[in-house]
Amino acid sequence: MVPESNPARRRCSRVESTESARRPSPSAHANRLHRRGSTAFGAVIATAATVAMLASAPLAASAVTGGASTATATRTVPAESRADTGSGVVLRVAPTVTTSIAPDAPVALEIEVENATAKPIPAGTLQLLRSASIDDTAELDAWLAQAPGPDTSATDAVAAEATAIDGVEVAEVVSSMIAPGAVEVVSIALPPSAVDDIDESPVLGFGAELHVDGTLVASATDVFASTTAPTTGPTAISVAVPVTVPASATGLLGADDLAAWTSPSGLLTRQLDAVEGHPVAIGIDPRIIASIRTLGTSAPSTASAWLERLAALPNEIFPLAYADADVAAQAQLRLPALLTPTSFSDELDPADFAGVADADAAEEEAGAGAPDGTDPSATPVPTEPPTGEVPTTEELLAWTYTRTDIGWPADDTIAAGDLAYLATAGLTSSILAPGNVAPGEQWANAASSVDGSTAVVADARITAPLRAASEALSDTEWRAAAGQLGAELALLDGSGDRPIALLATLDRSAGAQSARVAATLEALAANPRVAPASLADAIGAPPVARELVDEPEDRQRIDNVGRIIRTDANLTAFATVLDDPRVLTGPTRRDALALLDVEWIDDRPAWDAAVGEWLVAQRRTLDSVSIIPSSPINVVSSETGVPTTILNALPYPVTVVVNVTPSNGRLVVEDQVTVTVDPESRSTETVPVAAGIGNGEVTLTVSLSSPEGVPVGSPVSIPVNVQADWEGLGAAILGALVVVFFGVGIWRNIRRHRKRRAEAAATDAADETDVPDATDASDATDASDPTTDEPGDDRRDG
Template identity: 35%
Template structure:
């Protein structure tokens, strides 16, 4: 695909020249080295002689699987002038299992100048392979390219073969390369360079922002060992800071790094305290990210009514580490940030170092002291790129973030051929947006993460071309753009300083402060609402619901702040932007957190299982409560029977000491009948929040056992005494029926009367 046609900017090459293949020009290596030394001081390494090759093996992962690719880039980032030869590097990568036989490299110049951003992007990333342009030179490769390897060939295109003269206007030009074998095209690649004819340039102001954040973790504070690794000479934080310190780059710092170093007191790794000292001395603009770089949009779209922030670090402080003042190289603590600096072409220092914000006179630091820093601005928010919804902006503004950094996908413009300024008004109550230039940012990020010289030159050539197009769009009109480096710094990224140096050397570029970028607004851009992925939002909702559960549960604790503060820090770390590129790992981390927090919510429980026999009309049922926490809890015990056989009195409140169990007695009254009853025992916090799920205790009720026993006992008593009375009556009756002989001891009993003497008188 070709760009817009502007014939005056580039006359077509003569047909005879375009069609014939030119012989390869071979220059002496020493002569070419001298030429390149003067023409290309910014090249990453010495350039071999024309036509020479640099073979270096690469891993299979660096080459597309089962493919052959070819790329082209200028050796020098300086613009090409009339009469100068064009020095190019052609990189051939063989990702197949077979060697590539020697073939032919054809170099082309785009037919038309690249006069718009859309034309430039279409040239570099065409939807389909089109005409590559006018042939400038053909050159045969001298050796096969082995499997899983790369070969870099340096080619010199003579000035007359380039075909550009002083009559061509300055700006970005497209170049293309094809690798052919016996007429068959194996691969095609495209690149750019900048042509300059001594016109008056209008530099493009570019504000650059670099986020400095630690890799993803789930602890809320960076562990000591990790800090030591991150701040080592080759650590990720060291490489990030080294690349931007004292350069015209605004630093977006994660406060978690500062706090994690300060909270360790005298036990902080020396490399970490030295790193913090260097940050203190930096002359860069510095503004804070959210703690742990928690995604602002993810918070609001998951249901947070306000932006989340740490509540306390007291639970993480060991007072013995602050017995004497420790020089942690931090600025004087202040609750308010300094005002943003006035717009200028150079960065504004973030403040001179003063006394540390840590312990004073041996005292442990407060939460405010741990978070304090002399920022140049504190009202800038940087949510996840391309995921900001319209409803998020008022919440950002209400949380003190009146300026939001947005990606280009969150904005649209009326004229796509003219690049607007970065600042845009977002509407009443929504603040201001700083829309980053996505193509420029992507090219800078690619350059900084490049692992080879040729890949770096290719990316930086695009950076120069992007800025050249913007500069030439509206001559005499100054524009201010925003470019950002990305989060999640790869371990292999080692070209940050080299990239920034090359950017600063471009004559059509001028460094700008973040304050200056915020001051230049445009009306040609409108906000485009975007949302986070549905799965990511759903998991975040579960995290926020769980935090609400933990906060409600904590009202039962004697000292709730250590529990809620630690959980908040872990939540913020799980919402970090660094997890966005690792959805699988983040899902696992969220699941682990939900399991751990469930154990916290179940740390106070009912251990009584039953069954329990109730044999009386009024009894006290023992219920044992367990507390596995490291502090005492106060709970209210509510018992509800499943039916009317038992009546339960009012709730019972009890305090359970740390790591212990306690039995409470719940009074119950038997009502009607015998049978089984299930008691539902529920624990509540003093504020009325239910703790865990209710426990069910089976009860066997024998409500009439006491009355029946009394009746049996009474009957036994009655029978016992009745039997005694009955025996006494019988005895007395016998005594009355027997004659009394106790008055005449000599008397004898009369003989029994005979029937034949009845009625006769005895003898006198």
Template identity: 30%
Template sequence: MFDAWRTRARAVLAAGLRRAAAASTAIALGGAALVGASAATAAPAATAPGAPAAPPASGALGPAAGQLFDEPVEGELAVAVVLEGGGVVEPGDDVLGTIVIANGTDDETAAGTVSLTVGDAPLAGRDALDAWYLGGTGAHEVLRMSAPALLPGESRELPFSVPASALPFEADAPFGARGAAVSWRANGAPPATGRASLVWSAPASGALDLSVVVPITAPIDDPALLPLSRLAELTAPEGGLTRLLDAVDGRGVTLAIDPRLLVSIRALGTAAPASSVAWLERLESLDNPSFALEFADASLVLQAQAGLDAPLEPAEFRFVTDAQEFDEAGTAQPEPDDAAPTGTGPNGDDPAASDPATADPATADPTTGEPTGPGDDGDDPADDAPSREELLAVDASRADLVWPSPGIVGDADLERIAEWRPGAAVLLAGEQVRSATAPSGGAGQSCAPQQRIGGAAVLITDPALDRALADAATAVGSLGADDALGRAAALAAATASTAQSGCALIATLPRIPLDDPERLAAVLELVDGLGPVDLAPLPAAADPASLPSAALVPAENELDRAERFAELVELESQGLELTGLYANPEGADDELRVRLLVLASASWIDLDDAPRQWRAAADRYADFAVGARTAIRVVSGSEIQLIGQQTALPVFIHNDSDRRVSVVVRARPTTGHLDIPEAVTVVVEPNSNVRAQLPAEAIANGLTTVIVTLTTPDGTALPAAAQLSVNINAQLEIVLLAIIGGAVLVLLAVGTVRMIRRRERARGRARLRAEMAESSAPDEDAAAPAGSEPAGAEPGEPERDPAPASDPTPASGTTHDPRTD
């Protein structure tokens, strides 16, 4: 994503190589063509001219070979030289570097030789430096070594060392850049050559004030504020923002600070990671000169070209602050870093559940992600939130600078910027300025970085230094970094060698976050270490009337992007009508504006494949702003049966968006069969259905059509009306109740009859057993004496019936059929 500057640099270098090829029959591949390298092979023994050299170590680079040169080496031999440390050599130091050879032919090369030459005199000025890279002569051989045979498509790295005594100038030679060239001879063909430059860093007095602008910006792949997890990552000890401050701390570079980054930390309140709060405190404590960018580095040029009457400004940040707690002063009290959630990742965590800045506009707890409301004591957690001004505050040393998008500024845009930011100096890319003080009066500049265009004061950057520093700060691989550093050092040295005392130049770094801020640290250290070069603040804005006049070079107007952005501004207005759908409408309003400003960021221009990426981001914004308008709908199904007079009409609502919404459901019957007097508010989760129950009263039986409409809680209609077919049976309920009651009575009667019959059968069986027992017992009553008591009976106790016999079999010769009872 962040390789656009590398791509731009490679295009420039390729053009230089083509010019070199036109000047000689061989391809002159300078060290600048390198964009990466694998680990170097074992260093062969380097020798002075005429001395025998040991054979180099063997080993093919394999897949890395395709990354060594800017363009594929096809049908030819190619060689490049890269000097370590950017080619800056102190008196008495040896020259270290690496020679890379590549066989782009279809045939194996024989073993050959490589030689390195260095110029004895400084290259006075940029013209001389350019001439050297285009085939200049006058160098002395300082190294010759053997080169191995190469298979087709193979390449090798040959590290070398040249002792200081072999250099063609004395230790007290003057400061300056000197040419270095490498030549590879093999197969008897014309030699392949490559060029670089060596900077002899002898003591010298300062003659060049170089102002370097380093952007401190937030990534634009987060559409609003940076989430908690991203901040914790970026401000960790090895995070990108931490290493960026390491690179600029103690250097006299000017910081261009994006307020969005600061708001992202402050708006989290007590939930802000401790590392982020410490990073913010460190930024504010730096002594570097600084100025504030527009919020999200929003391009004023884009807004002017889109026809806006005034630049967009952020409102509040309630979509984050409403869910946070703040100390009494309204500032953040950080949570420990180990308590901060890690956000989304391979474990599948939902970023909206862990990051307050990416949660739904509904308030959410920063740790659990659960929606929250006022505190237990009834106080709103956001009552102590910092004001808008406190959140946006940038403790900058200058407030009179505007830095528009490079390369697209027109005269009308400059006039509009002067109207919007009166009295501010405009920092313009030098490639867009035609200055009378520049060489040949063309695009670029000399040592007059502040000029007048129209009625505005402009600070003009040096395009060559812009490209050189950007190449060095975004280089890939150790060889690519050394090569880019060498070009930047040679350019600065050549410029300083001819600059008059007090000459000032301005250079800017890419506006997108750097992949490796340590590259920037190396660039600043190298440039700051050059004797005649002093890192200095940007020049103070002067009265435009006292400045020399300049003109803008016609720029490509981004009409397509401007027209689309104008459409997005209109979509924001439409989206504001829909924010009532969300639990925090005010926060949703604020988030719409913040996301729109991120889309206006000047950083988009520096991205690789910028048009496609910006269009995709614009489409996502359109869906975020107004997508819910068509994503929420009534689900129409089969005919609905309503039974009874007092009932409820079921209506299913589908939410196809990824945000939770609240909608008001209303129903209007087209006939008098049904009365639905009340609306119902329902909450619909993302990508789900919910059933709304609307109280209804049946007036008459029959079929009717019910028109269902949806609105936001604040009354904005949604285009989701639907017609439902309803069959009403108002009296069917009474009939059914009567049927059910009759059935219950019948069941009770049948049950009662069955119970009576069961009891009668039980009594009949009891009588039968008694008769059977009586018929089978011996006639003991006749044999007993008169007046005697039965055995076991107490005197005066009534006579008991004898217990029935265990075997009720009748006496012999008699039968009894119970069925006759």
């Protein structure tokens, strides 16, 4: 069978408009833009060449078997437009106009030869072969398995021999030299007799071989339904289609991108064009809705109209994870809950929402959301949330989804226990790729019981060709893939006793080839063996027990996802330094979800680069509030302060708590200090400290924390020399000097008084020696000195 999923071809077919240049690899983006132009141009050239070949005589070949007539045409496609499909020579066989074959009429086929090597393919021969009768899926698989595809490691077109096809040769034509990057188309018309042996088979197989100088260079086999095959009862088939934008590292889409993507030829417009009118279930990235709504009245008119058009669709619509984030990786990390956006307040301008409420209410009442005449109640969601003020996160994400319990992980990424985790998170029905379950009964219901949980499994036989057709780069490639889809359905018997409800899914990148998607859905709907069904029908059918194939994601990818989530958690904690943490946590969470977009899985180098750049940017944010290191400090007093300078490089004011911790007891920190630092500035604050016991060296560890106690930045160590005893010694010396000063003064006073008393005593003694009559002298003394006249003096009385 055609491989269900080819990452290289998906990347080749991924078409992006100029506004999607967000990935880190400019050269990869340039290649995608070039592919877009070259693919469209190549398709036009192919169509013109086919018409010309059918209308003209054979140009460069002659049939050697069965009387077939041939025509060839060559178109050149730039090498870079197909370089990532892998090196090698690719052959394709398909009917010239239709996707089925009428065995009772001439069979018009074309062989497309694509030279994806770096060297020219010399002239050779092309052989056309047919299969034997193909009556069941085993024979179909055996025919397709003969040519599994080109050797993707070959650089020389004739270096390796391809697989020979076991079939009946019906024509041989000459092929011309094919330049590198060129595609040659050879048309061959076979008479009805060429398929006489298998004209009753429900499926006809055709193959091609390219021989150069006797070496088989490439081979291919394809299958197509016969128009004469009997039609059994139709089988219910539902289809899930993603509506997404190219992966980027930005969690909100800008106005310029939205204007380009919703323009008449834009990516999002083409995706709605592809699904409109088809009963398919749409899985939409909520980021698209929120991005348009956050712009309010300043949103591009085309974006608002696109949102109205989405609301008017009668299809089932369910949400993917925001930014189509990888839910399997989150499940394998066993996060407490799946990540969701936390805020859009940093992007909302109140001026963009003035008067929105009244206009939306009037529009909703008038049923303006149903331009196609459908019931207005089916489209109740206006383009803006119903509020005249800045909308809340819930209002920006609100939508009237058909159901919100569906999870759609990337293909083949679910491991044991993941489905139970997703069910606990509210995603009770997961869409699984067929490779995530063991092969079982063919054509079994999509509804399944897997690993103890509920899931719907896409059918491998339908999904593989459906995806190949939706991603085809040329008309021949599309008809070959659509032909295989028809062949698979031709072998599907839906007339049994048990009704069958199958599911098919498109790849995330299918929207790039919207014209192919629309054509493929039309071909599926036109098949009489198909009864279109809703996703609810597939989920509600009786479940089938299936065995999970454990497919955990790459360990390195899971480690990187873990780094993203831990960094987001660190930013959330750090944001508590802000008055409104949402201005920081909102964009951080949205960008983290964008980096988890499942489409990054197919572009690992670009994803690794984007994750690295984001982690570096978040590290800078975490380091934007810090302490500026200080020079050593001398402390010579019992109480002092430690000056601390805080830098705030954020565009918002921050509030932090300064904590100082001494290495020993020589210093004692008295209290914390809370500081508010203006945006993009620095502030110096003093933290009070007191001297403890003793002198010596002390190391102060200064750190910051948010008011919530979350550590901020890295601690800084400041060396301190403590000599606080000099203050006591100085006081002692001063006290001693005071004591000495006053002591000397007192001693001098005492000495002076003693001297006076001694002098007075000496004078008195001299006077007593010089007087002859003691009584007269005494009387004279008493008469002249009244102080000697004291009461009770016996001498005076006698």
